[in-house]
Amino acid sequence: MNELKLGNLISEGATVDVYESGDLAVKLFKPDAPKTVVFYEALMNSKVEETGLSVPAVKEVEIIDGRWALASELIKGSTLEQIMKDEPENRDAYLEDMVELQLDIHAKTVSGVTKLKDSLREEIENLDIIDHIKRYELLTRLDSTPKHIKLCHGNFGPENILVTNDDKVYIVDWIGAAIGNASADVAKTYLKLSLTSTEMAEKYMNMFCEKTGTSKKYVQEWLPIMAASTLAKGIYTKEEKELLLTWLDVVDYS
Ligand SMILES: Nc1ncnc2c1ncn2[C@@H]1O[C@H](COP(=O)(O)OP(=O)(O)O)[C@@H](O)[C@H]1O
Numbered sequence: 001m002n003e004l005k006l007g008n009l010i011s012e013g014a015t016v017d018v019y020e021s022g023d024l025a026v027k028l029f030k031p032d033a034p035k036t037v038v039f040y041e042a043l044m045n046s047k048v049e050e051t052g053l054s055v056p057a058v059k060e061v062e063i064i065d066g067r068w069a070l071a072s073e074l075i076k077g078s079t080l081e082q083i084m085k086d087e088p089e090n091r092d093a094y095l096e097d098m099v100e101l102q103l104d105i106h107a108k109t110v111s112g113v114t115k116l117k118d119s120l121r122e123e124i125e126n127l128d129i130i131d132h133i134k135r136y137e138l139l140t141r142l143d144s145t146p147k148h149i150k151l152c153h154g155n156f157g158p159e160n161i162l163v164t165n166d167d168k169v170y171i172v173d174w175i176g177a178a179i180g181n182a183s184a185d186v187a188k189t190y191l192k193l194s195l196t197s198t199e200m201a202e203k204y205m206n207m208f209c210e211k212t213g214t215s216k217k218y219v220q221e222w223l224p225i226m227a228a229s230t231l232a233k234g235i236y237t238k239e240e241k242e243l244l245l246t247w248l249d250v251v252d253y254s
């Protein structure tokens with residue numbers, strides 16, 4: 001029984017396609033998507049709704065033509081990624097807004113969800129494109145990091161921030177969210193931004209460190225781990241893979 005009728009395609013991605021359906025946005029997973037992933041995103045989104053952060057509310061999970069579909073409130077507006085492209089002169093101010101938004105996320109915690117450190121360990125253990133020495137080095141580095149329980153988005157970047165015409169901001173795509181160390185989350189954002197612009201990524205990390213009084217070295221320590229995690233997810237272009245592999249080998253900063 002199909003309740004939802006799909007309208008315009010909003011976005012086409014590696015793991016999901018997003019469609020409009022009346023006043024809903026329907027995230028349609030690729031046929032091989034594990035059921036647990038779909039329900040984890042629905043659970044995580046619901047938990048984040050309870051924190052009071054601005055996210056589109058989940059409304060339904062169902063199967064459409066054999067594919068899992070996650071329907072949430074449709075947000076009419078643009079991604080921050082598009083806005084930053086359209087207004088390059090305001091890019092720094094938007095980066096600043098992004099840091100503030102990420103700090104709002106880190107100020108929250110939720111219970112009963114994945115611990116970032118556990119999922120990172122699993123990803124590193126299963127990453128088959130590194131040798132056992134690199135794996136040992138990354139796991140040792142991960143083990144030495146402090147345990148934190150801050151809410152981390154896990155894939156925080158301008159493409160996952162929606163802005164409406166009256167400037168209301170929503171954060172989407174909570175599939176990789178977990179609780180853990182804020183610096184790990186910022187290192188992930190740094191890597192995402194650096195795939196587009198190293199300068200932008202550097203500015204972002206500097207802004208975060210200044211605002212929070214965090215030493216840059218502390219965030220940079222996470223870069224090889226988060227590069228491994230990104231590689232483990234297996235979604236990258238050839239150029240992105242090369243860049244991520246170089247981040248794996250960056251060991252000491254001074
Ligand atoms: N609730 C929503 N309302 C409007 N647009 C959405 C909504 N959820 C997602 N989108 C759009 O679809 C895109 C992809 O969705 P997202 O959840 O980020 O999946 P993925 O990045 O895995 O493809 C987003 O960048 C955004 O443009």
Ligand SMILES: [Mg+2]
Pocket residue numbers: 159160172173
């Ligand atoms: Mg996304």
